[in-house]
Amino acid sequence: MKIELIVNGARKIVDVEPNELLINVLREKLGLTGTKYGCGIGECGACTVMVDGEPVLSCLTLAVEVAGREITTIEGIAKDGQLDPIQEAFIEEGAIQCGYCTPGFIITAKALLNENRSPSREEIVEYIKGNLCRCTGYINIIKAIQKASEKITKNLYK
Amino acid sequence: MRADYVNLVNTHIIPVEFTYHAPETLEEALKLLREYQGQARIIAGGTDLIVDIKLRRKEPKHIISLSRIRELDYIIEEDSGVRIGAATKLRSIEKSRIVYERFEALHQAVKSIASIQVRNMGTLVGNICNASPAADSAPPLLIYDAIVTAQNLEGSRKIMMRNFFTGPGKTCLRDDEIVTEIFIPYPPRDSVSSFLKISRVGMDLAKVNIALLLKFNSNVVEDFRIALGAVAPTPLRIFRAEEYLKHKLLNEENLKKVEEIVSEEIKPITDVRSTEWYRREVSKTFVRDALNMAVNKMVIK
Numbered sequence: 359m360k361i362e363l364i365v366n367g368a369r370k371i372v373d374v375e376p377n378e379l380l381i382n383v384l385r386e387k388l389g390l391t392g393t394k395y396g397c398g399i400g401e402c403g404a405c406t407v408m409v410d411g412e413p414v415l416s417c418l419t420l421a422v423e424v425a426g427r428e429i430t431t432i433e434g435i436a437k438d439g440q441l442d443p444i445q446e447a448f449i450e451e452g453a454i455q456c457g458y459c460t461p462g463f464i465i466t467a468k469a470l471l472n473e474n475r476s477p478s479r480e481e482i483v484e485y486i487k488g489n490l491c492r493c494t495g496y497i498n499i500i501k502a503i504q505k506a507s508e509k510i511t512k513n514l515y516k
Numbered sequence: 517m518r519a520d521y522v523n524l525v526n527t528h529i530i531p532v533e534f535t536y537h538a539p540e541t542l543e544e545a546l547k548l549l550r551e552y553q554g555q556a557r558i559i560a561g562g563t564d565l566i567v568d569i570k571l572r573r574k575e576p577k578h579i580i581s582l583s584r585i586r587e588l589d590y591i592i593e594e595d596s597g598v599r600i601g602a603a604t605k606l607r608s609i610e611k612s613r614i615v616y617e618r619f620e621a622l623h624q625a626v627k628s629i630a631s632i633q634v635r636n637m638g639t640l641v642g643n644i645c646n647a648s649p650a651a652d653s654a655p656p657l658l659i660y661d662a663i664v665t666a667q668n669l670e671g672s673r674k675i676m677m678r679n680f681f682t683g684p685g686k687t688c689l690r691d692d693e694i695v696t697e698i699f700i701p702y703p704p705r706d707s708v709s710s711f712l713k714i715s716r717v718g719m720d721l722a723k724v725n726i727a728l729l730l731k732f733n734s735n736v737v738e739d740f741r742i743a744l745g746a747v748a749p750t751p752l753r754i755f756r757a758e759e760y761l762k763h764k765l766l767n768e769e770n771l772k773k774v775e776e777i778v779s780e781e782i783k784p785i786t787d788v789r790s791t792e793w794y795r796r797e798v799s800k801t802f803v804r805d806a807l808n809m810a811v812n813k814m815v816i817k
Contacts, residue, residue, distance in 0.1 A: 359536075376536035376579070379566075382529065395528060399567045400634055412607070412636045418566045419637070422536050423559070423583055466632065488631020 361425035365390070366434025374421045381405045381416035384431060392432035392461045396490070403489035406462040407431050413469040432461035435468060443509035444468055444502070453502035455493030463489050467503045475514075476507050532569050538581045542588065545580055545694060546669050552578040553691045559583075560603055561638035563630070564646040588696060591615070597701035602694065606635040606643070606653075618702055620813070621709035621727040622656040628713055629653070641695045644680065647687045647750070648721065650789075654681070654751035655727035656711055658743035662700045666693040674699075681750035704739055707731035710809040712802055713745075716789065722746045723790040726802045730810040737761050742774075742803070747782035747795050754781050757803075771807065775800040 363370050365388060372387050384390045384407070396404030398417050405417040408430035435442045444467050447453070454460050463486065470477055470485045477485065482503050483496075491499060539545040549556055557576035559565050560583070568574040582588055588603035591612050598614055609615055610626045629635055629643070629652050643653045644664070654677075662677040666689055675688060677698075682688050689695065703709060713725035724746050731739035740761045745751040757777040764770050784795035 375533075377530040377533055379530065398528065398570065400563055400630070403631065403633060406633055409636075413633050414636050415563075415633045418563055420536065420559075420562065420566070420579075422538070423562065423581060425538075469632070485632055488633045 359422065361422060363421075363424065363426075364428040366430060367428075372421070376420070376422055378421045379417055380407070380419040380421045380424060380429070383421045384416060384429070390431050390433050394458055394461055396459070396462075401490070402459070402462075403466065403486075404459050404462045406465045406489065408465055408469060411469070411472065413466050430465070430468075432464055435464060442468065442506075443513070444471065444506040447502040447506035447509060448499075451498045451502035451505055453494060453498040459489060459491045459493075463491065463499055467506065470503070471507055471510060475511055477503075479504070530566070530569055531572065532575045534569075534576055535578050536581065537578060538584045540584045540586075542585055542667070542694070542696065545582065545585060546667065546692070548578070548580050549694060550669055550692050552580075556580050558645070558694060560642040561605070561634075563634050563638045564642065564648075582694075597699055600640055600698050600700070602639065602641040602696050604639055604641075606638050606640060607632070609640055610635060619656065619660060619700060619709070621659060621711040621729070622653065622700070624711040625652045625656045625713075625725070625727065628711070641698060644677075644698070645687060645689070645695055647681055647683075647685050649681075649684050649748065649750055650721045650725065650746035651751060652711075652713060652722060652725055652745070655725055655743035655745050656709070657698065657700065658751060658753050659709060659727045659729045659741040660700045660703060661741075662698050664695055665697045665699065666690075667696045668692045668694070672696065678753050683749050703729055704731055707739055708810045708813045710806050710813065712806045712809065714798060714802070721789060724784075724795050724798050724802060726799070726806050728803075728806050728810060730807065730814070732766075732814070735765055737764055737766055742778070742806075744778070744782060744799060744802075746789075747784040747799055749783070752782065754778050756781055766807070766811070771804060774807075775803050778803050 360373050384393050394404040396402035400415050400418050406413050407416045409424050409427050444464050466489050537548050556578035559579050559581050582603045588601040590601040592599045593614050606626050616623045643651050657677045664675040664680050665672050709729040711727045713722040715722050726744045729741040740758050743753045757774045779796050779800050784792045786792045
């Protein structure tokens with residue numbers, strides 16, 4: 359069946375099977391391979407994308423279920439060639455090692471900072487509970503999100 | 517969602533074909549469910565169903581989605597309680613002011629479920645219809661005496677939460693019924709409720725979870741309700757412990773007795789998440805901790 363998706367602001371018409379997962383449509387039909395496949399059962403958060411601004415797991419979402427909705431993937435986070443403050447902070451804080459979990463983390467962090475510009479450390483830890491990283495031990499990821507929060511707040515008052 | 521599933525099968529794709537239906541009204545959904553009775557599954561969030569299908573634990577020929585049925589997404593306050601629709605996401609319940617203020621144990625339980633991503637997808641009704649013995653929302657709904665509304669083409673019926681679960685993954689729902697809402701009556705004024713769970717890491721299903729409600733009349737316990745999950749084939753109200761503590765003082769002797777009754781009434785198993793012995797032991801401690809939590813809340817209030 360043909361469905362319409364708004365992916366990173368652009369309207370896309372894709373032909374999908376009822377049993378096709380959103381992650382596979384993004385990666386294979388739209389060439390957006392930034393979103394990563396991890397555990398496949400909702401434990402690791404590597405496949406996190408936003409649907410209408412809310413982070414969800416694209417590996418447990420039927421593409422047909424999100425017909426007509428707005429999808430944001432990691433490819434849609436930078437604007438006009440300019441990295442998002444969260445992306446900058448991840449680089450600056452060394453919050454990336456192998457990088458596989460990073461797109462999921464950045465999407466989740468983006469959703470968090472959209473909701474709450476200055477989260478406490480505890481709020482950050484709670485919010486990223488569904489994203490697993492097997493390299494960094496999370497310390498630098500948390501630091502990066504804190505730094506991104508500072509960048510965003512500072513920018514607002516510039 | 518379950519640790520014992522990991523990497524047993526390739527789960528990149530869904531290895532089962534089905535027809536997808538996205539009705540826009542409840543009426544339409546009920547008709548589809550009747551038409552494909554026995555071969556259809558309802559999907560609301562999909563966080564349990566899709567995993568089960570990927571692993572071929574379930575192979576429905578038809579999937580009927582509730583995601584387009586606007587009339588099922590609500591949290592409505594009434595004089596006697598709150599009504600929550602079948603398509604209402606866990607995240608909306610977590611953010612609901614009234615749930616936070618009046619149903620503390622439910623708020624805590626919902627907040628503790630998996631992750632933000634899963635709570636953005638999953639629903640409260642889905643959590644109970646999946647009927648995991650470890651469902652975190654079940655103990656709170658049990659202590660609040662929630663009432664489930666199930667509907668088919670002929671009409672609707674009300675099911676007391678305590679009669680809803682019949683076994684692991686099993687409920688008393690018929691093949692042609694959809695749970696349309698859960699009604700949760702307000703707990704008595706001046707009562708407090710608490711929820712606790714223990715799991716290996718935050719994302720895991722509970723090894724044991726517990727919800728209880730407590731109300732004093734001067735020093736004497738006037739109302740006491742207690743329910744545990746993951747310690748029996750279904751989430752369980754422990755009525756014998758409730759009866760024992762009512763009209764008594766909450767002292768060390770009575771507390772010990774309540775712990776003892778709870779550990780006698782539960783029927784835990786040994787599985788990947790825990791052993792029977794551990795569950796029995798930790799349940800006792802949990803009764804004590806949850807009661808302490810409730811008493812502390814009362815002092816703060």
